[in-house]
Amino acid sequence: MIVAEQKDIAEIIPMTEGYQNILVIGCDTCVTVCLAGGAKEVAILACSLRLAARARGKKVQVDEISIERQCEKEFVDSLQSTVRGHDLLISMGCGIGVQTIAEQFPNLAVVPALNTKLLGLPERQGVWVERCQACGQCILDKTGGICPISRCSKSLLNGPCGGSQNGKCEINKEIDCGWHLIYERLKSLGRLGCLEEIMPAKDWSRSRNGGPRKVIREDMCL
Amino acid sequence: MDSSPKIGVFLCTCGHMMNDYFDTRALLASAAKEPGVSSVDECGFLCTKSGLEWLKIKIARSGCERVVIAGCSPHQHELKFRQAIEEAGLNRSLMTIANLREGCVWVCRDKKECLPKAERMLKAAIHRVALAKPVDMVQARMSSSALIIGAGESGVRIALELHRLGIQPLLIDSQPRPEGEREAFLPTPCTILGNGGSSSGQDTGGQRHDFSALVKELSHKKIELLTSTEVREVAGGVGAFRVVLDTQGRERLVEVGSIVVASGSRLEDGANLAKLGSYSRIVSLGRLQKMIEAEPERLERMMITAERRAKHVCFILGGDGPQGEKSLVAPFVKRASIMALNQAILLRRRFKAEVAIVASDIIVCGTGLEDLYRLARQSGVLFFRTPESRPPQVSLEKGVIKVRVYDSALADCIRESASGEDDGGYPILIQADLLALEDEVLPSLGTETLQSILRVDLAGISSFYQGNIHLKPNLSNRRGVFVVGSCHGVEDGGEMLNDIRSVAMAVFSLLSRPNLAVEQKVVINTDKCALCLTCIRTCPHRAIEFGEVKAGQKWGARVIPQACQGCGICAGECPAKAIEMVQYSDDQIFSELTL
Amino acid sequence: MNDQDQAIVIGGGIAGVSSALSLADSGCQVYVIEKKPSIGGHALRFGCKATDQCNSCGVCLARDKIIKAASCPNIHLLTQAEVVDVQESGSGFVVTVRRKPQFIDVEKCTACSLCYQRCPKPDRAISRAYLSPIPSGYVINQSECLLFQEERGDCDLCRTICPAGAISFDQQEELITLRASVVIVASGFSAYDARRKGHFGYGRLRQVISGLDLEQRLLAGEAKSLVPRAAGDVPRIAFVQCVGSRDPHIGQDYCSRVCCKYAVRAAAKLKFQIPEAEITIFFIDLQRTEREFLGLLERMSGKIRLVKGLPVEIGPAAEGGDRVSMRYENIDQGRMERADFDLVVLSVGVAPSEENQSLAQTLGLKLGLDGFFAPLDLTDSTITARPGIFLAGTCQGPKSLVESILHGQEAAMRALALMRRREEVRHG
Amino acid sequence: MDFTPAIVAFCCENSAYRAADTAGARQEGYPSNISICRLPCSGKLEVIHILKAFEEGADGVFVFACHPDSCRFLLGNVRAGKRIEHTAALLEKIGIEKERLRFFYLSELEWTQFLDLVRQGNESIKSLGPSPIKVKP
Incomplete structure (x- = not known):
């Protein structure tokens, strides 16, 4: 699932500067499930923007709607009549949603209300962890179903670095060493042989660092 | 709007009391102008029998479909009014009360403020009732059977008690044999006092009963007992839990009305004991109890050391009790106190030992404990009271256990007569052949797994729910699941029996009717449901589960109405706005905010 | 459960109410006979001891149960009533109850409070009958009411x-006969009368109050x-434990079980409301049980x-002023x-109710x-x-409150088991 | 002219609503500009309800929950507390003083505290002046 998190309202308010008729569009799929851009969040954002405008002595019209999936042109097209009369669309979808809307309504300003963070799963209510980096070349078959690209902080392909200690990552002691997990899993599967195969270097177009990322919504953690 | 429901507004003046505060006709006139209001009326006493009859007639005559009652607090007569409008043919939830008495006329200092405030409140109530939706009543089937997890003493006993009440118990235990041991360490003062129990007047050695006799009674009563069996899965809710049991790999689905957790607890050597190493003459209370019962000769030998003739035993209670994260109920001081008193008396009576008990406080808050304490004193047990700031010091010198004690009451007289030897502030020296220390009480093995399967907080492993006053004395966060015995911190055997019978009562009153009529307080719109599982994870009562909403259809979240307690937390958390509390919908709450 | 099964609960305190609720939930018709004008007993006179968090005193739990009982259709409340006779009849009992005139018809009373406000007696002969946080009705206290006094009759x-026309002075005392298969005695306790310990100055010194007095001030929100x-x-505030408990000289040689807990909870509440206060608790043995209490x-x-040790005497302070002076033994320091x-x-203890003797006689039971x-x-x-x-x-x-609830449920369980056994015998 | 703020008090029906009833029944009087909104549990209260109250012209919003460990639904009050914290931060960024949103723990018996809190709360909202939403056109 795509995990996103809402931008700080202080960042969204300036985006609406100068617009009179705003439509906040939610998405009923991934971002609803990760509690960032569903019907509930749309209502909160729309109301917040109305209040923010009035607190600044302005009056704006903010309408709200939520559609099945913003990443599908057909669903976005169904907004044709709704967007009429609006001069700004705020997408509460993931980055793809924003772009699909922008593509379908080329004459309207579209801005994002979310930061699309990662592909992951909820570890528990209110905490999401990264499990996939969409690297485009899945090797989970060789690693016992544990992804070294996302679970190893350095995305190493051929075993752990020297910093792995007691099964924990040297970047952060809270994080499990991805390669330690892979080793343990393969051992229990009786397939340690997999590790002998040397994996060729991956072609990284961009470098990255910082290890697996995490989204935590403090107010949802209970 | 033609389709808007007709609303009847009925003002109860509380015996014309309200007329003192404002012009009731003016209030009703302004209410009559609100959209949807089809009739307004006032009455002196709506809550009386005749008032309720009047209300029913008025509803019938005016043909109104919604009712606003303006009067006193809903906490006073809401139920009565709901019943009345139901008798008048309306759904019980198509009603709103405007709390004009406790919320307006008795609040305003200035009578002039009353009318505008009353108008505002009445308007809000009219808007609210216009948005009201009927609440459905659901008949929940209540199976009169119960699953009891754990065949320790509390489990076996509650099975027998439930059987007496006509509830069909099914007892399971993860062990191959039922074990009385799991709670046998819970002591009862009356057994030794001899003024109760099965063997009146006899010194029963601290043992309450014969556990095997209880187990025999089980088979005599034909109560099913599955050993080597564990719970794999629990679905459904009170009245109809669907439980998957696993007996050594063989799975079996049972449906039960209630689940009683009697998983018990176990004793471990406490931190104090660990600190003193593995010297065989330093034992835990639990170990000492076993020796008294099963190995008296060995115990006798242990108490006779080469140098000295008399047998000296010392008990240390309290102090820095073991408080591991998973330990039950912090230090189990009461349990230890009763146990030590029992054992001290026995050691004096049977073994003629010299016994000293060192403690900061003697726990006597329990049935018969004061008598037990007195009996111990009368039997010649010595008590040393130490301030908490100066716990006793234990050392081993040439095979003798030396306990140095500061007793505040004796300190001065001893110091005066002391030989001048430096005692480091601990003037009393007890030389003991045997030293007994508190044990640590831990949840039985497997409690954590059981907790995650039942989704119920047990044994205070995560102490959050159990501390809640509204779960006292023996409820769990999940309706129909009860906790009994030492697994939720019961400290003495007598109290455990109270606990067992009280839980038996609670199970019975829940399951005594074959059907239970419950309101469907929460409704999930499956079309909107994104199946994010938020409601399932946040419902404090585990009243929501997911699966096919209708056979063969798309999956969705669904409410188990009899398990739902109507808090609305799910509706508050649902990100897709798919969950609505019938009587507190968003629109209804918004309608009250118009100021 | 058989519909004709009727039960009588003597006492409408928290234990009686718990028994009654358990039985009523199981389909029994329950008559609760309460001496006072309203049910609830001591529990309704206690205040909430929450500070910045709940301290598990259980008062709200008890109130919930009492409110639930008051509106339960299977529970019939007979207030201002006393059991005068119990006769065995078949497998059950015939119980005669004497009910004092109510003067105010609870069915008609709307709790509008007019009568209370206009009662000419300065300290009012009419009082609120609390069943819930708000008065659900009023009652006239015959011994206070002017109508029953000669000079202003x-x-x-x-x-x-x-x-509402709810008041009628024509009502007479009535005798009611009830049949029941079981009787549950839940007549409660009396608090120890601290006046009996003259050296503590209770009743003489304004500054000395009992735990119950404090509870009522907490309930009224007037503790400050x-x-x-x-x-x-x-x-400077002191709590003195074991007043009327653990004392063989007065025949109350047992621990009252609740005082350590209520004293510490009340002390916590006072400390929360008056943060600068210095509070000392004088005790014999602190009863450290129950997890919530240990946490507190x-x-x-x-x-x-x-302070381990009890006061010897309490008297007016030497230099006058508003304080009282206490002489006590500090055991840990080994000095006075x-x-x-x-x-x-x-912290007054739990003493047996004064009426136990006569009630025991009526019921044919023994006291310990x-x-x-x-x-x-x-x-x-x-x-x-x-x-039975x-x-x-x-x-x-x-x-304690929670223990009373538990015990009430236990008694109900025993009563039900007996009823079932009798039914089985009847049906072979 | 003296400013009378409009205040919405969200009250859990198990605690503060009862306390408010008792406060009413004692006829001690509290500011009549406080509108009480009854909730089944403070855990039901959503961010949007608070925002809507401000949008409808409230100058202040008070939320009353049961004390920690005494929520009849276990953690509804803790949930509410976290949500209020989150909403207060949101309000501040929107341009509404976070002091206009206040959160209190209260039990059903603490009706005198209820009086103190609403009286003091009313004064503090008064001193803040009308909500910025209302002042500007």
């Missing part, structure tokens, strides 16, 4: 003023006013002072000490040496020597 102001003080003055003790450590306090709270109803067996403390009569709550011995 014609006052019926309230009757003429009552808009107990320690009036000038600016910069540090209020931990949170309060360093905030309240605990003296200190002045603005307020001394005596301590004056409480004696169970047949200590491990089965709800069973009496008379089959059960004990619940503090009439059997000291218990």
